[in-house]
Each structure stands twice: as structure tokens, then as C-alpha cells.
Amino acid sequence: MAHVLLVGGHEDTVGRITSTGVKLTVFQSRAMATPQQVESATRLFVFNYEDLNETLQLARAVHAVEPVSAALSFTEYGLEPAAAVCEALGVPGNPPGAVRATRDKVEMRRLLAGSDVGTTRFSECPSFEHLERFHAEISGPLILKPVRGSGSEGVSMVRDGQGLRAAWDRSSAAGVLPLMAEEFIDGEEISVETQSVDGRHEVVAITEKLTTGEPGFVEVGHQMPARFDPSEAERISACVLRFLDRIGHRHGPAHTELRLSSRGPRIIESNTRPGGDFIWELALLTRGVDFVKETVRALVGLPQEPRRPVAEAAAVRFFAVDGGALQAIEGLDEARAMPGVVRVSCSAKPGDALGPILSSDSRQGYVIATGASREEAISRASAAHARVRFVRA
Numbered sequence: 001m002a003h004v005l006l007v008g009g010h011e012d013t014v015g016r017i018t019s020t021g022v023k024l025t026v027f028q029s030r031a032m033a034t035p036q037q038v039e040s041a042t043r044l045f046v047f048n049y050e051d052l053n054e055t056l057q058l059a060r061a062v063h064a065v066e067p068v069s070a071a072l073s074f075t076e077y078g079l080e081p082a083a084a085v086c087e088a089l090g091v092p093g094n095p096p097g098a099v100r101a102t103r104d105k106v107e108m109r110r111l112l113a114g115s116d117v118g119t120t121r122f123s124e125c126p127s128f129e130h131l132e133r134f135h136a137e138i139s140g141p142l143i144l145k146p147v148r149g150s151g152s153e154g155v156s157m158v159r160d161g162q163g164l165r166a167a168w169d170r171s172s173a174a175g176v177l178p179l180m181a182e183e184f185i186d187g188e189e190i191s192v193e194t195q196s197v198d199g200r201h202e203v204v205a206i207t208e209k210l211t212t213g214e215p216g217f218v219e220v221g222h223q224m225p226a227r228f229d230p231s232e233a234e235r236i237s238a239c240v241l242r243f244l245d246r247i248g249h250r251h252g253p254a255h256t257e258l259r260l261s262s263r264g265p266r267i268i269e270s271n272t273r274p275g276g277d278f279i280w281e282l283a284l285l286t287r288g289v290d291f292v293k294e295t296v297r298a299l300v301g302l303p304q305e306p307r308r309p310v311a312e313a314a315a316v317r318f319f320a321v322d323g324g325a326l327q328a329i330e331g332l333d334e335a336r337a338m339p340g341v342v343r344v345s346c347s348a349k350p351g352d353a354l355g356p357i358l359s360s361d362s363r364q365g366y367v368i369a370t371g372a373s374r375e376e377a378i379s380r381a382s383a384a385h386a387r388v389r390f391v392r393a
Helices: 011-018 035-040 052-065 076-089 096-103 105-112 128-138 161-173 230-247 279-287 291-300 332-336 374-387
Strands: 003-007 023-028 043-046 070-072 122-125 142-146 156-158 179-183 188-197 200-211 219-224 252-261 264-271 313-319 324-330 341-346 365-371 389-392
Touching: 003 011, 003 052, 003 076, 003 291, 011 023, 011 035, 011 291, 023 035, 023 052, 052 076, 070 076, 070 291, 076 096, 096 105, 096 230, 096 264, 105 122, 105 179, 105 230, 105 264, 122 128, 128 142, 128 161, 128 179, 142 161, 156 161, 161 179, 188 230, 188 279, 188 291, 200 230, 200 279, 219 279, 219 374, 230 252, 230 264, 252 291, 279 313, 279 365, 313 374, 332 341, 332 374, 341 374, 365 374
Parallel strands: 003 023, 003 070, 023 043
Antiparallel strands: 122 179, 142 156, 142 179, 188 200, 188 252, 200 219, 219 313, 252 264, 313 365, 324 389, 341 365
């Protein structure tokens, strides 16, 4: 029986891996460890797996007791430790260079400079003065964000010099330093979901997204499939496939964000993991692709299961109520009973003080719905989302 080492992850991820029939060792953080994971896994270690020295020592000890067949992660802060384990143990998994190129946005920009996937001017900004100089160089709008951030944390748009200080303060307040700036890319923002096996990449889906807009561009909705004619979809897909080759991505899913600029598709950033915000679930519903199971099976040499989509289209809409004291939440049960609704989840409760929407973590829940067409899925998700009312005092 194959033995897989998972770094980080949710209960759902652990359950999906164990359902393939492999033995599973989990390296987990204290905040994410649950009794259900203890029951599901062969063994579970709770510690700070971002400490690479401790992670590698423990991985070698586990490997000596029961040889590891593959190591992997599907969560942002577990990607680099998992890649380091693969390299140290000589087992299948994504190479550290590919992961590093997506976790470090400055490194990614340097790697892409002069390539055929599009060049974007950028600068690391260790100080406000660096930001001022870069803004003067490009003479146009820019995006300021953490080099190693995620979930739209610390993202700020700057239209002109008057907004530089406010953007610097907003991005710095996220607490994920250092920061970088890059020229703002115009055009519609989308993401491309891919699955790779030994360096062979498959475009699973193109996803449309909705955001709060500037300054933070926090995502508030996604829908799949995107509406593009075949030639435009081919241009988008080709850009992403060249990008994955460029960074050396080898195994498993990738979630790559682009803008369709006046100069053609331009890469914003990428992650060597499934897309968050339940994009992975939209792909499961509409394409029958289980990124977790397929990756595990490919790495340990198990046959793949048939893909069985359950809907033509799916959409997710997030609750993003900005500020105020929450008095009541109405309409949750009605929303759950509406046609096509897969799930309605709400983390807020009466009495909560709602803060500003600064990142994905600021949102209060979501609605997922399916439909026989893209338009029907969007309509159902939007209608259920509108049925839920946040009553503020």
C-alpha cells in the first residue's frame, strides 16, 4: 500500500486522500488539527510545519519507519515544505523551484521577464521611497501587494501619486512583508485551472471572477465555465501552458490568474495548488475533476477514476458585508431551499461587529449553485445570495 505524506490541509482533503486507499501521514498546524483527521490518518503530527528544519527531520524519521511514496500539499503555506520534503527524500512531488516561483511574486516576475508569456514592469519595495521612485518610472497606475501574500491580503491599487501613502499604509497593515509594486494591467480578470502529470499540463477550466474592484480587488464571486469563443480560449490556455513550462511545474493542480489586457493575456500570479474560493468544487461539479484524488493517484501510480460531472455550470457568490454591528441574519433557510443551490454557509452571527472587507478572510460566507447553463447557474447563485439579508443595528 502506498504511503503519502500530506503537509497541512482541511478535513475534506484528508478524507479525499484516504478514500483512495493509501496510508496517510499528516503534518498539521495546531489551528487546523481536528479529531476527524486523527481518525482518518495513519499518523498525524501537530507542529509548525513552516519550520523547514523540523519538517525535514520529522519527514526523514517517518520515512525510516515507513517509506514515503509521495509528499504533497494543497494549502498555500504547506507547498514549500512539501516540495522540500520531496527533494530531501527523493520521492515524487512538485519541485521546490516551481513552488518558489509562485509563492514569491518577485521571483516569478524575474523568471517571466523577457519571456513569451508577457512582461510586466515591477519593483520590490522595501521602503516607501522605493514605491515613490517606481511610480515615477512607470507614470501610470500600479498595484502594491505583499511578495508572499494570498487571498487578496494587502492588495492596493494606486491611480496617482496622491494615493501612494494610503496604499502603502493599507498594504503594510496586512503584516506580510516585504511589498512589491507592479504596473496595473487593464482588462477582464480570470483564472485558469490546470492539472499536471509529470510535466504534461491539462487545462481543466477557465473561471470568470467578480471582485470588489479597487483598491483591494477582493474576490466576491466566480463562475464556470467562462464565456469565450474557441480562439480566445485557445490564446488564454496557450499562455498558461507556456507559463507552467517556464516555472517547471510538474505535478498536480495549478490556479493561474490573468488579465485579458489590450496587449493580450498577462499573468497576474499563480499557485501550485487548486484554486481557493471553492473554485476546486466548481471544477468537481462541472468537469468531474477531483484535483486531490487525481494528484495522489498519479503520484503513487494508481489508476484514475472516471470523471463524472454533475452540472453544465456552477457559480459561487460570497457575502461581503462591509462594517456595522450585525443584529440578525434572515433568509438562510429560504436560500438553501432554492433550485440548484448546492450549499449556503454563513460564518457571521447576530451580535458580531463586521469589519471592513480587506481580504478573503473578511467575507462572511457563500452560496454555491449549479445550472444547465452558465446563465442559469449565475442566476441561481445570485438569487440565493440576494435572499440572505444581513440586518445591521
